[in-house]
Amino acid sequence: MTQKQERYRSYSSYLKEKYGEKVYKLPVNLPVSCPNRMEGQGCSFCSGIGTGFEAAPANIPVKEQLIRSREKIEKRYHAHKFIAYFQNYTNTFLPLPALLTYMEEALYCPEIVEISLSTRPDCIRDDYLRAFDDFRKKTGVEISLEIGLQTVNYHTLKKVNRGHGLAEYLDAVQRISCYGFPICTHMILNLPWDDMEDVIESARILSALPVDMVKLHSLYIPKDCLLYEDYIGGRITICPKEEYLDRLVQFVIHLREDIVIERLFSRIPEENAAFSNWHTSWWKLAQLWEQRMEEEDLRQGCRCDYLNGAALRRWGL
Numbered sequence: 001m002t003q004k005q006e007r008y009r010s011y012s013s014y015l016k017e018k019y020g021e022k023v024y025k026l027p028v029n030l031p032v033s034c035p036n037r038m039e040g041q042g043c044s045f046c047s048g049i050g051t052g053f054e055a056a057p058a059n060i061p062v063k064e065q066l067i068r069s070r071e072k073i074e075k076r077y078h079a080h081k082f083i084a085y086f087q088n089y090t091n092t093f094l095p096l097p098a099l100l101t102y103m104e105e106a107l108y109c110p111e112i113v114e115i116s117l118s119t120r121p122d123c124i125r126d127d128y129l130r131a132f133d134d135f136r137k138k139t140g141v142e143i144s145l146e147i148g149l150q151t152v153n154y155h156t157l158k159k160v161n162r163g164h165g166l167a168e169y170l171d172a173v174q175r176i177s178c179y180g181f182p183i184c185t186h187m188i189l190n191l192p193w194d195d196m197e198d199v200i201e202s203a204r205i206l207s208a209l210p211v212d213m214v215k216l217h218s219l220y221i222p223k224d225c226l227l228y229e230d231y232i233g234g235r236i237t238i239c240p241k242e243e244y245l246d247r248l249v250q251f252v253i254h255l256r257e258d259i260v261i262e263r264l265f266s267r268i269p270e271e272n273a274a275f276s277n278w279h280t281s282w283w284k285l286a287q288l289w290e291q292r293m294e295e296e297d298l299r300q301g302c303r304c305d306y307l308n309g310a311a312l313r314r315w316g317l
């Protein structure tokens with residue numbers, strides 16, 4: 001086990017434990033949009049092309065998209081097992097029969113062990129979950145759900161134009177957990193209106209819920225998003241790198257130790273962004289964060305002492 005893996009529960013270790021070997025995600029881009037973009041202008045940080053900057057065009061058949069990315073990854077990593085990752089926009093914002101057809105198409109390759117569906121909290125409904133459960137039973141292929149939340153501060157959720165509050169997220173997580181599908185939550189730790197208290201409260205709320213994974217990133221500003229003008233005009237500021245690293249440390253140490261951290265930093269191509277990661281590579285950021293964790297000998301969950309009757313423990317009961 002590497003030093004890095006000892007400080008937090010990494011996604012690669014989790015996949016190895018679950019599937020017995022390394023597993024790689026193959027991105028799939030479906031012809032789907034998002035209710036938040038259809039009903040308004042979308043989240044203020046969202047790029048016009050959604051989140052899949054490196055995704056293939058959505059008009060390419062699912063099978064073809066998988067073959068293309070699988071070839072590249074197989075050559076590079078000698079991989080044998082894969083996750084079909086329906087990544088862009090809101091994948092459960094499709095009529096259920098159409099979505100199931102795309103999911104079946106992904107199974108052309110017997111090495112697909114899981115289908116991961118990226119979506120929003122207000123696009124989770126019981127009939128879809130029942131159908132995913134049937135699909136999983138019929139095929140033996142795992143289904144996981146990635147839910148965007150970004151922050152637990154419902155005032156900030158309004159400011160970034162998420163189009164849902166905290167209640168929809170709580171509802172979605174509880175519904176999904178009834179079926180036992182792994183749940184991953186996407187979080188941004190430096191939205192301009194959030195402070196350290198919001199970051200810690202985010203870790204605490206996720207830890208109190210049946211959440212299995214988190215995917216973290218720092219806010220980046222695509223040139224075609226709503227926040228772009230505010231950023232260029234100086235109406236919003238992004239916290240300095242040092243503060244972001246502090247926030248990330250605090251988030252991780254308050255997070256339940258069994259929650260898998262799928263990603264610590266993300267990135268977008270420099271040419272697409274007005275701001276991204278303080279012009280620092282993601283691996284450099286990861287190194288700086290690890291140094292901080294090591295200097296103070298911190299580990300994921302070492303401040304997760306607030307669940308299951310904390311006051312009773314404090315009083316020796």
Ligand code: SF4
Pocket residue numbers: 034035036037041042043045046047050051088089090120148162
């Ligand atoms: S939910 Fe996702 S795809 Fe929809 S507007 Fe927000 S960031 Fe964009």
